[in-house]
Amino acid sequence: MLNRPKAILFDLDDTLISAYADPGPVWQALLSEHAEALSPHDPEELTAHVGAYAAEFWSDPARHKTWRLKLYDARREIIRGAFERMDILKGDPRLALIANDIADRYSARRDEAMTLFPDSHALLDHLKEKGIKLALITNGEAAMQRAKVERFELTHRFDHIQIEGEVGFGKPEEEAYHHALGALDVRAEETWMVGDNYEWEVIAPAALGLTTIWHNSHKAAPPEGKPAPHHTLEDLSGFWPLLKKTGLA
Numbered sequence: 001m002l003n004r005p006k007a008i009l010f011d012l013d014d015t016l017i018s019a020y021a022d023p024g025p026v027w028q029a030l031l032s033e034h035a036e037a038l039s040p041h042d043p044e045e046l047t048a049h050v051g052a053y054a055a056e057f058w059s060d061p062a063r064h065k066t067w068r069l070k071l072y073d074a075r076r077e078i079i080r081g082a083f084e085r086m087d088i089l090k091g092d093p094r095l096a097l098i099a100n101d102i103a104d105r106y107s108a109r110r111d112e113a114m115t116l117f118p119d120s121h122a123l124l125d126h127l128k129e130k131g132i133k134l135a136l137i138t139n140g141e142a143a144m145q146r147a148k149v150e151r152f153e154l155t156h157r158f159d160h161i162q163i164e165g166e167v168g169f170g171k172p173e174e175e176a177y178h179h180a181l182g183a184l185d186v187r188a189e190e191t192w193m194v195g196d197n198y199e200w201e202v203i204a205p206a207a208l209g210l211t212t213i214w215h216n217s218h219k220a221a222p223p224e225g226k227p228a229p230h231h232t233l234e235d236l237s238g239f240w241p242l243l244k245k246t247g248l249a
């Protein structure tokens with residue numbers, strides 16, 4: 001049985017907006033443009049190393065928190081680190097500049113590729129019309145996240161917008177959820193959390209008593225041995241049947 005929520009907290013990236021699930025092809029295209037300078041390593045091999053290095057880089061929660069607040073620098077750090085590990089940076093000073101160039105162009109391309117998911121605006125507008133209080137809780141840098149909120153016309157769609165870089169705390173810190181609940185003046189038990197990150201938008205909010213909706217936008221395998229979300233959606237269109245069950249659609 002699904003209770004009608006008083007409020008819903010939404011994540012931003014890969015929940016309401018997204019670029020692409022797999023950054024590999026973009027990395028590979030950019031690495032290919034410098035194939036000569038990077039020879040004898042071929043772009044495919046380099047892409048695999050960058051991907052592995054990035055996965056390791058982001059796997060540590062403390063490092064994640066530090067670097068997601070300066071994402072463009074993080075991408076430079078990842079390429080530099082991957083190249084260093086492959087001994088590519090030894091000898092030729094041009095290669096350090098090439099590494100930065102690849103990282104910066106990756107960032108620009110990713111920003112360009114970012115779009116709204118098809119149902120995002122319709123869903124938010126519908127919920128607002130039904131009187132559901134809405135908050136956006138997003139981790140990351142203040143200017144970068146605020147720019148996306150404005151670019152995708154989300155400001156007026158939310159009663160509360162909470163950006164980690166602006167408030168100084170982020171998911172999965174308990175304060176991130178408590179602060180949003182306080183701002184909307186609702187209790188955890190009457191609130192849903194919607195997002196794609198299993199740690200931040202399923203495990204942490206569920207422990208506080210929120211109902212969790214996992215937007216598995218990249219069709220990931222659910223982690224083993226972790227508490228299940230209350231509901232899983234592969235895209236936002238799956239939200240409408242949930243709302244129907246609560247009389248909200």
Ligand SMILES: [Mg+2]
Pocket residue numbers: 011012013014015195196197
């Ligand atoms: Mg997300």
